Amino acid sequence: MLETRYYGEFGGAYLPEILVSTFEELAAAFRDARNDAGFWEQYKNMMSTYSCRPTPLTYAENLSAYFGGPQIYIKREDLNHTGAHKANNVMGQGMLVKRMGKRRVIAETGAGQHGVATATMAAKFGLDCAIYMGELDVARQRPNVFWMERLGATVIPVKDGSRTLKDAINAAMRDWAANMDDTHYVLGTACGAHPYPEMVAYFQSIIGQEARRQILHREGRLPARVYACVGGGSNALGIFSGFYDDPTELVGVEAGGEGLDSGQHASRLASAEGTPGIAQGYKTYFLQNKDGQMQETHSVAAGLDYVGVSPILAAMRDDGRIRFEAAMDREVLDAFTLTMEKEGLIPALESAHAFAQAFKEAPDMIPDEIILINQSGRGDKDIFTVADAFSDRQWSRFIITKAEEYGAKLVS
């Protein structure tokens, strides 16, 4: 029997028959690992020797003073190896791949962050690796493609559909349907068919475990609110999971893009536009039209630019256990700048959504309160996007000069 799991009305495993046995195998391997007393220890140990775990909790003294509101703490997932929380999930799945005895991994990637993390894991674990990436993203995110290739992965540009993240997922599913015998699909977020949401959330829960312990150690009390950006939902689930039994308010921040009325956003939970649907193996809120066709989404942060969202989050929204908000591109860039200038931290544009929402709320809170922001990744990987977002003239001039040098060399 295909193992399946629902969170409220969301989740499930809407799979083609060809993949059913593969999901059974994966669910079993995950169940085994989880029940294996040593597995989590082994995982934590690997993450503490290969990545930077526990990641630090940074007190944002200057931002706290600036807003005159709550004490602001930042969980530093940006210090992970490869620069984001993605490493937690990918390394964990790598350990499962080894347990299942497979020799190849595939993954989808949008911005390239998850692709680089997967290529890194594949190098470390000695696995073959193919990364599916929408053709548009390949063109836009060349730096990450460059690193994936140098890490030994094959990057496959996907020319179907909108040629972005969701199409890369479809392409990876197609590869997997043909090669499941020796291949594992390293899905990058807490979406997709069971057991992915649960499994990815499990690996990411290391963030929340650490964060709760750290804040109690530092302040002796719990944060009033925890903020995390929400793309697929993995970093949010990761940090939130530490506080499920606490009175802490959990705030998920989606991409508000050009605004919730503009049609240019990726707010599946914070806007009224997301509706329940079934695609890519699972049921959740999607941005879709009345026929159920997925819509194009927009965000300044490629990693939030996705039509679906974790079914676990979808359920927690309906239960009122997590509050969802949207931060607009403009607000995000402001928060990004403020965070850099005040704290010397460069959040990923994704993470900057969490900062933006926290900054909107901080002035109305009191100094006795604590808030915690998850800095899911670092922004220096995004230089092209950031430079473009700020229309940095010096940057364009630099690129034009570089291009002239290259042009001269290509000709000569």
Add this chain to the structure above:
Amino acid sequence: MLETRYYGEFGGAYLPEILVSTFEELAAAFRDARNDAGFWEQYKNMMSTYSCRPTPLTYAENLSAYFGGPQIYIKREDLNHTGAHKANNVMGQGMLVKRMGKRRVIAETGAGQHGVATATMAAKFGLDCAIYMGELDVARQRPNVFWMERLGATVIPVKDGSRTLKDAINAAMRDWAANMDDTHYVLGTACGAHPYPEMVAYFQSIIGQEARRQILHREGRLPARVYACVGGGSNALGIFSGFYDDPTELVGVEAGGEGLDSGQHASRLASAEGTPGIAQGYKTYFLQNKDGQMQETHSVAAGLDYVGVSPILAAMRDDGRIRFEAAMDREVLDAFTLTMEKEGLIPALESAHAFAQAFKEAPDMIPDEIILINQSGRGDKDIFTVADAFSDRQWSRFIITKAEEYGAKLVS
């Protein structure tokens, strides 16, 4: 009296009179801090909450197997905030700045790594910040300039001399000679007049302290050899300092560039061409001509491309306490590629020099032995340099396309 200190015949404080009192003040502040029982604890605490300290020690299982030689361990300074060991020094000096009550910092930078680290520290500590950078480097290293500026620093292109690192140091000295009252000069490596070599080595010694403890914890015995790249010498002194009283062999790796006979290198200690001299405030081995004029240097790694070297290392070379070697650009790129593909680690090109030398020696060592390589920084910051070094066509095409987009926008 001007405090001065020699290591063998090297070191000293060759300063213009105008700066003497400033150095006296700095030396005193450093002495005080060092004697203050709480200071080191406070430093370690800051580094563990703001940066990733202790940085992990990663066992390179695949590389060890590949060479069939010693067990290879890698000290992960690349996981530091801002991506290199530079953070250790810069944050430490930041604490001293606060003790001295100054409100502005200046720094030189070559590749931009130290500039970004200093701009970050300045943001965090609420200091004004000016970064001197050779005009050529500004043009080559625009990504780092971009981040420094976004962090709120002013980047000042230096148009004198060879318009690279050493000229940036001169320019910073000039600024300091005018503004010492409220300004501290954050020198980026263990060079310059006393107390810089000692002070920078002191802050970087955190690497060696951790590394020794970590390897003993993991393996219960000491490494046979420790490898570190040597630009100014700070990361090398940092890790080596943990092993001064041990039978461990210390190997410093300089930039061999195009080869030691080519005139295109930066090997002050490993080549016969380095000779004792006095410049930029201190006495050490320099690459200079018979008249004492400094020569141009070359390395694929901008951070190793410097005419001088820490006087502490110069002395330890003469004492035979450290062995110095040079790795050539070509060897470095090979080591870089191998490390990425086997371990999923992206060393900075600087750090890749240490890897290259270790890889040359590993096949002649035995599995019972342990070697330790200091990965001083991460290489993903170097994408332009790396892509150029590998003549990556896809990259040049990407840049040309980007340039066309920008060109269109600049015109429209």
Add this chain to the structure above:
Amino acid sequence: MLNSYLENKLAEKEILLMTHIVLGYPSFDDSLRIIETMVEAGVDLMELQIPFSEPTADGPVIARANQRSLEDGATVAACLNLAENAARTFDIPFLLMGYYNILYQYGLGQFVAAMKGNGLQGAIFPDIPPEEGQEYLETMQENGLAPIMIFSPTTSAERMRYIDSVAAGFIYCVARKGVTGAETSFTHELGDYLKKCRENTRLPLALGFGIKERSDIEFLKGKADIAVIGSQAMRVMEKDGIEAVGGFIRGLR
């Protein structure tokens, strides 16, 4: 209804042909012409795919057709219209094929009612395994429509029997791992697989994925009951036009 039709047909012919098209590709008018051409060429039943933006189980040829059709403005309503038109016009059974979200958005009850009202005989939703499909399966059966279920080479005998227990009409056997449109080898192994399928269902077997030419169909005779032609017919159409499809189909048997 579908069951008895198949029984009758199988009494006449050694193997039946089912073709697959994507509605609205290259256009709705063309879809109707293609159906007409196929029916005239003697296909025994057809699956009409409602295009979906995420055709995960389809290979490049069909996925692209899905996308084009949507780009040209295909709606579910237009697809149901066309399907009704086909069902009223031609005397073979028509099945809808698509992804489950189409039905889910339409509403299960309404969709099934529409299918029934439009004269369709069943549906194939490749992304709804029986574990997720309880309600769907019941509603289909209650309305006398066949929810076509799928076997694959990775399906265990036990699971085949489980699937069989909820299926109707026929079993769609996927010939190999992978998605539509790639090469399939018509070998001993495929024969063994079909034998296993046969042993584990009471229903006729359709074999799909990768059928291209007469020899493939020849191979299937006695092993499967229905040969499904999907991507290859689309390729012929794309290359040589709708007219060529009739000849291609006739040449298969």
Add this chain to the structure above:
Amino acid sequence: MLNSYLENKLAEKEILLMTHIVLGYPSFDDSLRIIETMVEAGVDLMELQIPFSEPTADGPVIARANQRSLEDGATVAACLNLAENAARTFDIPFLLMGYYNILYQYGLGQFVAAMKGNGLQGAIFPDIPPEEGQEYLETMQENGLAPIMIFSPTTSAERMRYIDSVAAGFIYCVARKGVTGAETSFTHELGDYLKKCRENTRLPLALGFGIKERSDIEFLKGKADIAVIGSQAMRVMEKDGIEAVGGFIRGLR
């Protein structure tokens, strides 16, 4: 020797003029012509800078001259030659100025011997504080050459006395914080500073950094003994040619 020359001159003139040039800039021939021009215009002594690749204590105008001279192939030998030529030709004292590495590479003993042999009177090395200069100071004194030492506005009275104890010839007082060539304000504060300098040395005082015009020199009369003209003379030369330098110097006093 330098001491008695200065004493005599100071008996004649209220303030002396010392000019500074970079040897080999714009060329060695020009250097000689500039010296000639300056001597004719009545300067009382000159410092001849041997260019160095790292002129840390110099501002942009002089730093650039250092660099140009080196780019044109200036060597230490050529500089010493020119200095000898000047010292033999003109009847004023010449000092060498430069960075300590030049001397260090040449060898302390050899360099001092060469200076002496060439008829030079002393040297200014701004990057060798007394704490580092023991050997240098001794060797200079032993050879009757003046190691000119520096006071700055950040130098304490105590330190001035310490420096004075090892200096000879005169004390070079840096007018303000910073490097050569920037603006100096000729104010009350500068007067106080010179007073402090005076109180803490037995030697004559030269004031350098930022002297540009007659009024500056007027201001210094009675406060300092020697006015040092560096960057401004170089600017005049760069702008209006060597010929203009004579007029500029004459206009200062």
